[in-house]
Amino acid sequence: EVQLLESGGGLVQPGGSLRLSCAASGFTFSSFAMSWVRQAPGKGLEWVSGISGSGGSTDYADSVKGRFTISRDNSKHTLYLQMNSLRAEDTAVYFCAKKYYYGSGSQYYFDYWGQGTLVSVSS
Amino acid sequence: DIQMTQSPSSLSASVGDRVTITCRASQSIGSYLNWYQQKPGKAPKLLIYAASSLKSGVPSRFFGIGSGTDFTLTISSLQPEDFATYYCQQSYSAPLTFGGGTKMEIK
Numbered sequence: 707e708v709q710l711l712e713s714g715g716g717l718v719q720p721g722g723s724l725r726l727s728c729a730a731s732g733f734t735f736s737s738f739a740m741s742w743v744r745q746a747p748g749k750g751l752e753w754v755s756g757i758s759g760s761g762g763s764t765d766y767a768d769s770v771k772g773r774f775t776i777s778r779d780n781s782k783h784t785l786y787l788q789m790n791s792l793r794a795e796d797t798a799v800y801f802c803a804k805k806y807y808y809g810s811g812s813q814y815y816f817d818y819w820g821q822g823t824l825v826s827v828s829s
Numbered sequence: 830d831i832q833m834t835q836s837p838s839s840l841s842a843s844v845g846d847r848v849t850i851t852c853r854a855s856q857s858i859g860s861y862l863n864w865y866q867q868k869p870g871k872a873p874k875l876l877i878y879a880a881s882s883l884k885s886g887v888p889s890r891f892f893g894i895g896s897g898t899d900f901t902l903t904i905s906s907l908q909p910e911d912f913a914t915y916y917c918q919q920s921y922s923a924p925l926t927f928g929g930g931t932k933m934e935i936k
Binding site for chain 2: 808817
């Protein structure tokens, strides 16, 4: 059974830092790209960052570029999101999600999601 | 970035109703369109991928259609467990983007 378990959320002051983790099990972690998706209170879903299975390719939303860093440790089956220079607008539940490619390999969807971890940025 | 616009943003319906949600892309995305369902306090769940392919295990009352810029998700006969928020998501080009969501409520 595929499981994704996020941790590391909490209350942090503006300008502070936080590192989120997502522990994966039930699948060959290194074979799948992963992403972080967030949801501000009462709002919709926003993709934050993605990383390839090997970790060699990463991408970020403009809203977090230069402040957040995605990484993974395939030996530990764990995905990370290092968040620096946090702002009030970063307050959200952060989900990790597994990407599944199909067809010719260019189409994909998120087939598994974690339960989310809440990050609150406030003084 | 490709903008995804869903309508309506909210919808009141009764058990047994047939309902349709629309998702429009700001440019053509072929069939690179997925639909998710999210219940309060829970993670999203995939319903439909490639615009019209039903994920295994999803009830056949869910139906997706569309290509290019216009897509729809139809629920043929609403069940109590279907009251949730629905999101479309394009996987045509980076950055991937979601629609703003359609909240389905009980009338």
